[in-house]
Amino acid sequence: MTALASLPMYDWPETQYFNDKLWDALYHSLNDHGVEAPKSLAREIDPMTIWRNPHLVLGQTCGLPFVNLLAQETALIGTPAYDIECGAGSYYSVLIVQEDADIHKISDLEGKTFGYNNSMSQSGYAAFHYHINAAGFSKELLSAEQHTGSHRSSIKAVASAQVDVAAIDAVSWELANRHEPATATIRILDCTAPTPGLPFITANNHKTMLKPIRSAIIEAMASLDESVRDELLLMGFAQTTEQDYEVIKSRFKSMGTSTKKTS
Known part of the structure; x- marks a missing residue:
């Protein structure tokens, strides 16, 4: 099998052209550094399948x-930095509700329905539950949870009152403000604490190539046209470590410890 690459996390229809421009720069830079890379991104394969593939050269996954x-099967390369007013390589989630909803604080979510993109999503699921736990509430505050399948679908579900609240990562929220009309009837209820953002990974058998891969990424990002960087919100690249991501694991384990249920 040939080398594989995937950047599925912010690959919206409106951004695919610019992700292809990013990959073109990465492809040439990786090959200049002696790293064999595919000419195009793999979009037709399930992300988890690609992330665990031994031929993965570069992929972007979620921290959770x-x-x-994935930590035992892949090697962490680092984390892109985005223009979201957060520390380089970090991000946060916004908790969104309908503009006219009578929801103004966490306790007002009592009896409400939470919409989430995926139960293995740090920004769309774990961050929300950690946030309400930190406020003194458990998931029993809610009446129900509803799987939506994507951040964009969660935004639409809030706008159409299929769910009452959702957690959207800050990059997706900014993309939605540019490309998704449903945001017009939505407001931000709260923001979660920052955690490391969506990391770039490579298969474990490429671990010896981490230094040239990182160099190739940094050089490729520096070479991008300003329009591409703006459309993808890219500002740079942070050399994060596995230790940086331990906060996500510890917060995930702590979820559900609060015993307070209602206001």
């Missing part, structure tokens, strides 16, 4: 599956 499932 990385710490819980």
